[in-house]
Amino acid sequence: MTGRDLYQDMIMSHNKKPRNFKKLEDATHIAHGVNPLCGDDFYIYLKVNEDNIIEDIGFDGSGCAISKSSGSLLTSSIIGKHISDASELKDCFIELITSDNSTEESKQKLGKLTIFEGVKDYPIRVKCATLVWRALESALESKVGETTEISTE
Amino acid sequence: MNNESIVKQFPVIEKEGLHYLDSAATCQKPNCVIDAMTNFYKEEYATVHRGIYDLSQKSTIKYNNVRRQIKDFIGAKSEKEVIFTRGATEAINLVANGFAAFISEGDEIVVTETEHHANLLPWQKIAKQKKAKLIVIPILDSGDLILDNIDKIINQNTKIIAIQHVSNVLGTIHPIETIIKKAHSIGAKVLIDACQSVSHIPINVMSLDCDFLCFSGHKCYGPTGIGVLYGKEELLNKMEPYQLGGDMIRTVTFEESTFAELPMKFEAGTPPIVEVIGLGEAINFIKKIGLEKISSIEKELLEYALKEFKKIKTLKVIGDTKNKTGVISFTLENAHPHDIGTLCDSFGVAIRAGHHCSQTTMQHYNVAATARASFACYNTKKDIDKLVEALLYIEEMFE
The missing domain is CATH 3.90.1150.10 (Aspartate Aminotransferase, domain 1)
Structure with missing residues (x-):
C-alpha cells in the first residue's frame, strides 16, 4: 500500500465537504483537540439530551484531509446515538487504527469508518485520524457546560 | 550539473526510486564517512585522553587531529576554541547557561523572528531567570530581516545577539556581518547558529569576528550525536563549565575541584569518539568537493x-x-x-x-x-x- 491508497474517494469527499462542520451554540459538551506536531486543531460540540442521546453534533477547526474527514465521518456516525454507543464506537475506531486486534464484529459496527484502517501503516498520521475521536472521548467524559482540552502527542 | 561522481558516493541516494529532499533536517552520509567510522571501530577504537596503552594513544591522536581540522575549516585562532558537543542544541545551551552569569535584570537578549527553537528556548529561559528582555528582530514576508531599526534593537542594554546564519525554514541568508559589527560597536556579543550554513557557505570565524558559532555534524554529511561550538578563548575562559564530571577536571577533593584548561573544561565525560572521527571525514569530504x-x-x-x-x-x-x-x-x-x-x-x-x-x-x-x-x-x-x-x-x- 502506498500513501495514495489512503486518500480514498470517501475521505476526499468528506475533506472537501465535511458534514456537520459547524459550531453548536447550544452544545452541552465541548472539547478542543490539538495535535501540536502538525497544527491540526478542532473543536467538537455535542448536544446531549436528558435520555443521554446525542441530539446534535458539530465540529470545526482546521487540519489535514485525514483529520478533517475522520471528524466528519465521526459526526455522521454518532448523531442520534446513545452516548454509551458513541463511546463504544470510539473505542472500536481507536482500536482499528492503533492495534491489530480489531475483530470482525467490531469492524461491522464501524461500517464505512473502516476506510481509515490503512492509516495504521502510517504511524505519524495515526494521530491525525484519531484527533477528533480523542476530543469526543474528552467531551463525553466532561461535565455539562465545560470545555475540555486534549493534545495528542 | 555534473555531480554524478558525488551521487555515487552516497549509498542511500543511489537507491532507485528515492528522491531525498530533506537535507535541511539531516544529510545523508557518504561512503567515506561510513567507512571511516566502521574501520575505526574495527581497528582503532579505544578511549581518549586517559589510556596508557598504544591503542588509546593512537585513538587520542586521531581524535585531536579532528579538532585541528575543524579549527582550520572554520578559521579559528586556536584549537582551544573548538569544543565538541553532542550537537548544536547542546552548544547553544552551553553558551546560554555559561553566559547567563553576565546577564542582569533589564539587559536585553536579541534573536530573530525565524529562530529555530534550539536558539530561542534557551535564551527565553535565561531572559526569564534574569528578568532580562528578549528582543526579536522581525522579518519581512520575503524572509529578510527588517534592520531599519537596528540602532534601537541593538542598544546599550544588549548583552548578546543569538542569531541563525540561515533560516532552516526559509533558507534566508542573514547579513550577520552587519549585525556583528553593530553588536561590537556597543560591546554586545554574538552567537551564530551556523547549522544551515556550514555545509553550504564558506565561513571564517576570525574574519566574521563572531564571539560564538555552532553547528551540528549530521547536517554537514557527518554523524548524529556530534556538534561543534566555537567560542573566543577569552570568553570561554570566563564562562563556568556547563557539565561537570570526568575528563574536565584538574584536581578533585571532597572540599573542592579545579577544572581543566580549554577545550577540555567544556567536555565532561567520555566524548562521542567515533562520531568525532566521522565528522572529521565529513569535513574532508566537503573540502575535497x-x-x-x-x-x-x-x-x-x-x-x-x-x-x-x-x-x-x-x-x-x-x-x-x-x-x-x-x-x-x-x-x-x-x-x-x-x-x-x-x-x-x-x-x-x-x-x-x-x-x-x-x-x-x-x-x-x-x-x-x-x-x-x-x-x-x-x-x-x-x-x-x-x-x-x-x-x-x-x-x-x-x-
Missing part, C-alpha cells in the same frame, strides 16, 4: 525548482527572498502540508512537513505548517522533476 562547487550545485537546483514550481498554480513559496540557500518552504492552496508529505512519499519523494521547529516563523506567515524541500550536493534535477510530478498530482486530487 569544495564549498564553492557545493553551493553552485545547490543554487542551480534552487533556481530550477523555483522555475518548475511555477507550473503548479496553487503553490505558494513562503519567503521569496533572492538571498537564500537551497531550502524552499511552500504550501498548496487546498492540500495540508501533512497530506502533501504523505502523498509525495508515495512518489518516493522525501520532503518535510510541519512547523520545522520554528513555530514563530509559522506564526509570522499565519500558517500551522508548511511543506519544505531542501537540497544538498547529491541532489539532481530528476529529484525536482519527481517532486513537481507529485505536486501536480496532489494539486489535481485536492482541486
Whole structure:
C-alpha cells in the first residue's frame, strides 16, 4: 500500500465537504483537540439530551484531509446515538487504527469508518485520524457546560 | 550539473526510486564517512585522553587531529576554541547557561523572528531567570530581516545577539556581518547558529569576528550525536563549565575541584569518539568537493525548482527572498502540508512537513505548517522533476 491508497474517494469527499462542520451554540459538551506536531486543531460540540442521546453534533477547526474527514465521518456516525454507543464506537475506531486486534464484529459496527484502517501503516498520521475521536472521548467524559482540552502527542 | 561522481558516493541516494529532499533536517552520509567510522571501530577504537596503552594513544591522536581540522575549516585562532558537543542544541545551551552569569535584570537578549527553537528556548529561559528582555528582530514576508531599526534593537542594554546564519525554514541568508559589527560597536556579543550554513557557505570565524558559532555534524554529511561550538578563548575562559564530571577536571577533593584548561573544561565525560572521527571525514569530504562547487550545485537546483514550481498554480513559496540557500518552504492552496508529505512519499519523494521547529516563523506567515524541500550536493534535477510530478498530482486530487 502506498500513501495514495489512503486518500480514498470517501475521505476526499468528506475533506472537501465535511458534514456537520459547524459550531453548536447550544452544545452541552465541548472539547478542543490539538495535535501540536502538525497544527491540526478542532473543536467538537455535542448536544446531549436528558435520555443521554446525542441530539446534535458539530465540529470545526482546521487540519489535514485525514483529520478533517475522520471528524466528519465521526459526526455522521454518532448523531442520534446513545452516548454509551458513541463511546463504544470510539473505542472500536481507536482500536482499528492503533492495534491489530480489531475483530470482525467490531469492524461491522464501524461500517464505512473502516476506510481509515490503512492509516495504521502510517504511524505519524495515526494521530491525525484519531484527533477528533480523542476530543469526543474528552467531551463525553466532561461535565455539562465545560470545555475540555486534549493534545495528542 | 555534473555531480554524478558525488551521487555515487552516497549509498542511500543511489537507491532507485528515492528522491531525498530533506537535507535541511539531516544529510545523508557518504561512503567515506561510513567507512571511516566502521574501520575505526574495527581497528582503532579505544578511549581518549586517559589510556596508557598504544591503542588509546593512537585513538587520542586521531581524535585531536579532528579538532585541528575543524579549527582550520572554520578559521579559528586556536584549537582551544573548538569544543565538541553532542550537537548544536547542546552548544547553544552551553553558551546560554555559561553566559547567563553576565546577564542582569533589564539587559536585553536579541534573536530573530525565524529562530529555530534550539536558539530561542534557551535564551527565553535565561531572559526569564534574569528578568532580562528578549528582543526579536522581525522579518519581512520575503524572509529578510527588517534592520531599519537596528540602532534601537541593538542598544546599550544588549548583552548578546543569538542569531541563525540561515533560516532552516526559509533558507534566508542573514547579513550577520552587519549585525556583528553593530553588536561590537556597543560591546554586545554574538552567537551564530551556523547549522544551515556550514555545509553550504564558506565561513571564517576570525574574519566574521563572531564571539560564538555552532553547528551540528549530521547536517554537514557527518554523524548524529556530534556538534561543534566555537567560542573566543577569552570568553570561554570566563564562562563556568556547563557539565561537570570526568575528563574536565584538574584536581578533585571532597572540599573542592579545579577544572581543566580549554577545550577540555567544556567536555565532561567520555566524548562521542567515533562520531568525532566521522565528522572529521565529513569535513574532508566537503573540502575535497569544495564549498564553492557545493553551493553552485545547490543554487542551480534552487533556481530550477523555483522555475518548475511555477507550473503548479496553487503553490505558494513562503519567503521569496533572492538571498537564500537551497531550502524552499511552500504550501498548496487546498492540500495540508501533512497530506502533501504523505502523498509525495508515495512518489518516493522525501520532503518535510510541519512547523520545522520554528513555530514563530509559522506564526509570522499565519500558517500551522508548511511543506519544505531542501537540497544538498547529491541532489539532481530528476529529484525536482519527481517532486513537481507529485505536486501536480496532489494539486489535481485536492482541486
